[in-house]
Amino acid sequence: MAKDISKVNYDDAPEDIKGKGKMTEAIGTCKFCGQAKAVRIFPGEDADQVATNECGCYEARKEHDISVSVSAVSKAIDKKFDILSDVPEALAAIKAALEPVAREQIDNATFKISGFTFIVTTKDGKLKCIKKYTEIDEANENGAPE
Ligand SMILES: [Zn+2]
Numbered sequence: 001m002a003k004d005i006s007k008v009n010y011d012d013a014p015e016d017i018k019g020k021g022k023m024t025e026a027i028g029t030c031k032f033c034g035q036a037k038a039v040r041i042f043p044g045e046d047a048d049q050v051a052t053n054e055c056g057c058y059e060a061r062k063e064h065d066i067s068v069s070v071s072a073v074s075k076a077i078d079k080k081f082d083i084l085s086d087v088p089e090a091l092a093a094i095k096a097a098l099e100p101v102a103r104e105q106i107d108n109a110t111f112k113i114s115g116f117t118f119i120v121t122t123k124d125g126k127l128k129c130i131k132k133y134t135e136i137d138e139a140n141e142n143g144a145p146e
Pocket of ligand 1: 030031032033035052055056058060
């Protein structure tokens with residue numbers, strides 16, 4: 001849903017937002033529906049991107065939902081799967097799979113790392129990363145191999 005920017009008090013904005021510099025008015029165009037609207041942007045920010053983020057059209061809302069869920073799942077992975085912090089390349093590969101899976105360009109992506117299986121997938125339209133560990137043991141004609 002489009003945010004009503006007229007109700008935002010920028011003087012009360014958190015420090016990290018204030019640190020970006022002084023906001024200015026600009027006209028941006030939604031890249032999906034082409035609707036032009038007045039937006040407030042920070043120096044260096046793209047007015048069209050801000051207008052697209054704030055637009056209420058279907059495509060813009062879908063795009064917004066994808067970026068919100070990719071970012072949320074990415075943070076959840078950092079928080080929950082600390083084993084991946086030891087393997088930054090694996091962490092980066094899993095995170096790179098989030099967006100194409102969220103966009104349904106890839107059905108799911110499976111990564112096998114240090115005995116664990118990580119699956120990036122969607123369930124009921126929700127993006128998620130699942131960690132599995134399957135211990136396989138075997139007793140055969142040679143006895144009980146290690
Ligand atoms: Zn739009």
